[in-house]
Amino acid sequence: MKDIIHKTREILQQRGRVVLMIEHSEDKECITHIRKNFIYVAQPADEETSSVAPEVHIKKSFDSKSKDERFALRVKGFFFVNRNRKLVRVDYCHTLKIHLHWKSQLGSPKKSVTMA
Numbered sequence: 121m122k123d124i125i126h127k128t129r130e131i132l133q134q135r136g137r138v139v140l141m142i143e144h145s146e147d148k149e150c151i152t153h154i155r156k157n158f159i160y161v162a163q164p165a166d167e168e169t170s171s172v173a174p175e176v177h178i179k180k181s182f183d184s185k186s187k188d189e190r191f192a193l194r195v196k197g198f199f200f201v202n203r204n205r206k207l208v209r210v211d212y213c214h215t216l217k218i219h220l221h222w223k224s225q226l227g228s229p230k231k232s233v234t235m236a
Contacts, residue, residue, distance in 0.1 A: 136161035150222045157215040165209040168200050187222040 122145040129138050139158040146152070174197030182189045193216040201208050 131159075132161060135163065149224060150220050152221075153217075153219040155215070155217040157213075159213045161211045162203075162208050163211070165200060165207045168207060171199075172197070187224075189220040189222065191218040192216070 122143065125140075125142040127138075127140045130136065131138055137160050139156075141154075141156040143154040144152070174195050177192075177194045179192040180190065193214075195214045196212070198209055198211045201210060
């Protein structure tokens with residue numbers, strides 16, 4: 121069984137947009153919740169500053185007693201676009217959250233590749 125919810129809305133007097141996707145699925149091994157959130161906010165810019173690498177935050181955890189595995193990723197940054205011959209700075213924040221609840225006693229299956 122798989123359920124998907126998709127929402128889009130405008131924020132800050134039509135200067136920004138939020139896109140939200142939520143997915144819930146269940147099979148014989150685990151229950152999965154996935155939440156994706158994309159936020160964009162536009163504002164006028166006087167000049168284009170040098171590009172800065174986006175901020176990336178990653179968290180991962182596994183609870184062996186409750187068999188819950190969680191993963192969270194957040195990326196924040198900005199970029200510039202030309203709109204109607206004006207420079208606009210667009211700030212963004214992308215978030216991905218994954219929650220797995222394993223039904224079996226063994227928990228998460230063994231991975232074939234180890235990430236460094």
